[in-house]
Every structure is written in C-alpha cells, then in structure tokens.
Amino acid sequence: MLFEIPQERPRERMMLFGREQLADVELLALILGGGHAVNRALALMQDAGGLLGLDRANPQQLCRTSGVGLAGATAICAALELGRRVAQLQVPYARCIEGPDDVAAFLRASIGAASQETFLVLGLDVRQRLQMVRTIAVGSLCSVQVHPREVFRPLVQAGMHAVILVHNHPSGEAEPSDADVMLTHRMAEVGRLLGILVLDHLVVTRESTVSMVELGILESPLG
Structure with missing residues (x-):
C-alpha cells in the first residue's frame, strides 16, 4: 500500500474506504466527534461492555465515562435507535415465511x-x-x-x-x-x-x- 490513513482519523478512512471498513470503535468515534475521539470511544466501549452494553445503556449511564458529555451520549443513543428502526422496517409483510x-x-x-x-x-x-x-x-x-x-x-x-x-x-x-x-x-x-x-x-x-x-x-x- 502506498499510503495509510492513521486509525485516529476515522472520518477520512470512511470517505476513502467506506463505512464497512471501519472498526466499531472508529464508528463510535465519529458519533462522539471532537479531539481524541478514538480514545474516548475506546474507553466508552470498555465501560459499557461492548456494543451490546452500549445498546442497552441510557444517556445518563454513558455520561459516566470521562470525556463523554451529554451531546455525545444522546447522539450515540439516537444513532442506535435509528439503526434499530431501520432494521424493524425489514418485517416481511405479506411474504411467505419459510423458516x-x-x-x-x-x-x-x-x-x-x-x-x-x-x-x-x-x-x-x-x-x-x-x-x-x-x-x-x-x-x-x-x-x-x-x-x-x-x-x-x-x-x-x-x-x-x-x-x-x-x-x-x-x-x-x-x-x-x-x-x-x-x-x-x-x-x-x-x-x-x-x-x-x-x-x-x-x-x-x-x-x-x-x-x-x-x-x-x-x-x-x-x-
């Protein structure tokens, strides 16, 4: 590879490689934004116990992680809820259910x-x-x-x-x-x-x- 964008620059990595190539921590860092977002995202993932923990947490719980304020906590909860609602649209109404x-x-x-x-x-x-x-x-x-x-x-x-x-x-x-x-x-x-x-x-x-x-x-x- 001729060049490599550092992991602490997830925005540029998404633009270049697409969202599918980003790690969970990088996607979370993009939602948090601001300085040292990757480090804060990593701390949050560890405190929450991974993606499942994040999905179950409320904004008040997320705010307990150092460097994650109200804006970041509510943005994370909103993004997870939007993802859930998109998945719910996949209900196969009027389609034959074979399994x-x-x-x-x-x-x-x-x-x-x-x-x-x-x-x-x-x-x-x-x-x-x-x-x-x-x-x-x-x-x-x-x-x-x-x-x-x-x-x-x-x-x-x-x-x-x-x-x-x-x-x-x-x-x-x-x-x-x-x-x-x-x-x-x-x-x-x-x-x-x-x-x-x-x-x-x-x-x-x-x-x-x-x-x-x-x-x-x-x-x-x-x-």
Missing part, C-alpha cells in the same frame, strides 16, 4: 435487546404469508407469563391459519428453558384444537434466533 431466517433480522431488532421478556405472535394466512404481528405480554428480566387465551384471541379474530410464537431472552442465552418447552407444547395442543397451526416457537436475543422446530423440540405440523 426463521425470513423474520430473524426483524425480530432481533424488535425485541432482541429488550430488557424484559416479551412474547409476540406472528399470524400467517393459509399460504404462510405474514399478516400480523402482535405483542401478547411483557414480563420481567427472566420470565413472561402468557395464557393460550391471550395468545390465540387476536389470531382467531383475524382469521389466521397459522402462527409463529416468539419471545426473547434478555440474558443473551438463546437456549430454550424447560418452561419454554412446556409452554410450546401447550400452545401447539391448543392450536390443534382451534385449527391454528403452531409452525414454530422462536427464542430471540440481540445476536441470535433459535427455532424449536430446528432443535427437534417441536414437530412441524407441515411435516
């Missing part, structure tokens, strides 16, 4: 980073096209209580043919718990009685999506 990958990005953006367990239903028509997304319940850090009555009521009212159950794990551990497994089997049985197929139950975190059908916990009603 968890078709809705994974939308679900991770919607509830993957939530601090409380949240239970959603995705209603599908007879062609497995996504027709509705409903939040059924919001719980605590480690659990959410749902009843078949609340889960299936909006699906019955909307005339849905099938459903994908979804909830998040704020802990970041996507492995289904014993309670998750029991709930899944209960919902599948109620769905059979109502004539609404439970196609899958997805457990979502900020970085991953786990399918109970793919794990062999739930038998696909489609065979």
Whole structure:
C-alpha cells in the first residue's frame, strides 16, 4: 500500500474506504466527534461492555465515562435507535415465511435487546404469508407469563391459519428453558384444537434466533 490513513482519523478512512471498513470503535468515534475521539470511544466501549452494553445503556449511564458529555451520549443513543428502526422496517409483510431466517433480522431488532421478556405472535394466512404481528405480554428480566387465551384471541379474530410464537431472552442465552418447552407444547395442543397451526416457537436475543422446530423440540405440523 502506498499510503495509510492513521486509525485516529476515522472520518477520512470512511470517505476513502467506506463505512464497512471501519472498526466499531472508529464508528463510535465519529458519533462522539471532537479531539481524541478514538480514545474516548475506546474507553466508552470498555465501560459499557461492548456494543451490546452500549445498546442497552441510557444517556445518563454513558455520561459516566470521562470525556463523554451529554451531546455525545444522546447522539450515540439516537444513532442506535435509528439503526434499530431501520432494521424493524425489514418485517416481511405479506411474504411467505419459510423458516426463521425470513423474520430473524426483524425480530432481533424488535425485541432482541429488550430488557424484559416479551412474547409476540406472528399470524400467517393459509399460504404462510405474514399478516400480523402482535405483542401478547411483557414480563420481567427472566420470565413472561402468557395464557393460550391471550395468545390465540387476536389470531382467531383475524382469521389466521397459522402462527409463529416468539419471545426473547434478555440474558443473551438463546437456549430454550424447560418452561419454554412446556409452554410450546401447550400452545401447539391448543392450536390443534382451534385449527391454528403452531409452525414454530422462536427464542430471540440481540445476536441470535433459535427455532424449536430446528432443535427437534417441536414437530412441524407441515411435516
């Protein structure tokens, strides 16, 4: 290479190489701006515990890092929220859902980073096209209580043919718990009685999506 722009000049690096080539710390430095932005961004990343920590932090928490004032803290929170909203626009409305990958990005953006367990239903028509997304319940850090009555009521009212159950794990551990497994089997049985197929139950975190059908916990009603 004939020349190299120093790492402490992320603005020039973005203009020359594109945003994809910048490290996380460099992107954060661009949001902070000002002198020694890379060093301040590195300190902030360390204090927050990485990108996931930043995503969960509020402006008051970010301001505790030396050199990060109100302007920088609020700018970071605003940028992260904008990114989340862009990802949420990827909801595949009226498209055929063939597997968890078709809705994974939308679900991770919607509830993957939530601090409380949240239970959603995705209603599908007879062609497995996504027709509705409903939040059924919001719980605590480690659990959410749902009843078949609340889960299936909006699906019955909307005339849905099938459903994908979804909830998040704020802990970041996507492995289904014993309670998750029991709930899944209960919902599948109620769905059979109502004539609404439970196609899958997805457990979502900020970085991953786990399918109970793919794990062999739930038998696909489609065979």
